[in-house]
Amino acid sequence: MIIWAYAFFLTAGGAYNFKGCSPDIPNSNILIDACQKHADTMRHCRTDVSNAMRTAAWVRIPYPLQWGIPTFRLRTSIIMVIVSLVASIDSIGSYHSAAIRINLKPPSPGIVSRGIGLEGFCSVLAGLWGTGTGATTLTENVHTINATKVANRRAVQLGAALLILFSFVGKIGAILASIPQALAAAVLCFTWALIVALGLSTLQYTQNASSRNIIIVGVSLFFGLSVPAYFQQYAPETGLILPGYLIPYAAASNGPVHTGNSQFNFAMNALLSLNMVVTLLVAFVLDNTVPGSRQERGVYVWSKAEDIMTDPSSLLDYSLPSTVARCFHWAKCVGT
Numbered sequence: 001m002i003i004w005a006y007a008f009f010l011t012a013g014g015a016y017n018f019k020g021c022s023p024d025i026p027n028s029n030i031l032i033d034a035c036q037k038h039a040d041t042m043r044h045c046r047t048d049v050s051n052a053m054r055t056a057a058w059v060r061i062p063y064p065l066q067w068g069i070p071t072f073r074l075r076t077s078i079i080m081v082i083v084s085l086v087a088s089i090d091s092i093g094s095y096h097s098a099a100i101r102i103n104l105k106p107p108s109p110g111i112v113s114r115g116i117g118l119e120g121f122c123s124v125l126a127g128l129w130g131t132g133t134g135a136t137t138l139t140e141n142v143h144t145i146n147a148t149k150v151a152n153r154r155a156v157q158l159g160a161a162l163l164i165l166f167s168f169v170g171k172i173g174a175i176l177a178s179i180p181q182a183l184a185a186a187v188l189c190f191t192w193a194l195i196v197a198l199g200l201s202t203l204q205y206t207q208n209a210s211s212r213n214i215i216i217v218g219v220s221l222f223f224g225l226s227v228p229a230y231f232q233q234y235a236p237e238t239g240l241i242l243p244g245y246l247i248p249y250a251a252a253s254n255g256p257v258h259t260g261n262s263q264f265n266f267a268m269n270a271l272l273s274l275n276m277v278v279t280l281l282v283a284f285v286l287d288n289t290v291p292g293s294r295q296e297r298g299v300y301v302w303s304k305a306e307d308i309m310t311d312p313s314s315l316l317d318y319s320l321p322s323t324v325a326r327c328f329h330w331a332k333c334v335g336t
Contacts, residue, residue, distance in 0.1 A: 004047075007180045011047045018042070044181040052174035060170045067130040075252075078267040084123070084134065086276050088116050091137035093202055098142050102151040104317050111318050143194045153321075206298035213296065216286045224279030231255050231273040 010016065021035035021042065035042075043049060095107050095115055107115070115137075122135035145151045166172045206213050235251040255269025271277050287297065319325065 003183055004179060007045060007183065008047045008178070010045070016042055016046050044185075047178040047180055049181075050174070050177040052177040053171070056170035056174040058171055059168055061168060062129055064128040065130070070127060073263075075263040075266040075270075078263075079270050080134075082271055082277055083274070084120075086274075086280050087134070087136040088119070089280060090139060090276075091116060091119060093199065094137040094139050094142055097198055097202060098145060098151070101142065101146050107318060114320075139195050139198060140191055142198055203298070207296045210292070210296050212290055212292050216283060216290065219286060220279050220283040223282045224275050227278045228273050228275045231269060234269070 018035065018038045021038055092112055095112055099106050119135050119137065126133065126135055200217075203213065203217070208214075232251050234254045234256060251273045252266045252270035255265070255273070257265050257268040257272070259265055
């Protein structure tokens with residue numbers, strides 16, 4: 001907060017104003033040569049880059065299909081299907097880690113399926129409202145549980161209600177958009193470090209000293225970093241300032257994969273430019289092809305539906321709210 005406020009005062013005081021250079025970056029995007037050396041400073045340090053405070057409405061009611069009828073293309077559909085699978089696997093790990101931290105039995109396959117299904121349903125709603133992103137489990141919240149020692153459903157429901165309420169106030173989003181990119185990057189460095197630590201901590205349920213597991217983790221991380229870096233270098237050189245999450249799609253049109261199908265080329269170049277996708281594919285193939293016992297792979301710690309049913313207290317912890325349960329009592333996929 002202190003650094004954020006300091007950046008605001010520097011911006012208001014003109015510390016990041018340069019003669020002949022527009023501060024509307026990335027709105028203007030195209031930069032003249034004289035402003036190239038100041039581009040990073042203006043783009044990363046100013047709090048008014050988005051112009052959101054001046055343009056955002058105080059109250060705005062979002063509604064379904066507000067951006068028009070969705071369009072579907074094969075190449076982007078393939079990308080989103082694969083990315084959704086990656087997000088689902090990440091969610092499964094988050095379910096397990098959260099259960100361990102609040103002293104619950106690990107969720108059974110039925111409970112995991114219910115969670116993934118609800119995430120998919122929320123992603124459909126997100127698509128109808130045109131948010132641009134789907135719904136998935138936020139892994140950082142596992143660390144929030146660990147830090148605050150709060151894992152009560154009421155707290156989550158209250159937080160969700162506040163977020164829905166804030167979504168109607170455009171100025172709140174504008175305030176968040178004023179966070180300088182340099183500050184956001186610093187926060188993400190800490191956040192992503194926690195996510196990596198959480199992911200590696202799940203290896204404690206495997207045999208850490210096993211050379212099989214060490215090789216799989218090492219090879220997966222190596223290919224997950226090197227292969228996307230190779231594909232991303234095919235991104236076309238342009239004067240446009242692209243956010244990091246758009247780089248894989250910029251490389252997709254000029255990537256090294258060339259077949260007779262342009263749709264397939266785009267999808268493969270984009271997928272192989274995504275670190276999480278490559279890491280998952282390599283880890284999945286190696287974990288399911290390299291011989292190893294259940295203890296070595298760590299799959300023995302998962303609960304079975306029969307174990308949950310014989311323990312009423314565990315079933316209560318994983319049960320749906322009574323109103324929701326009555327609406328979905330016919331669906332087996334929301335059971336245990």
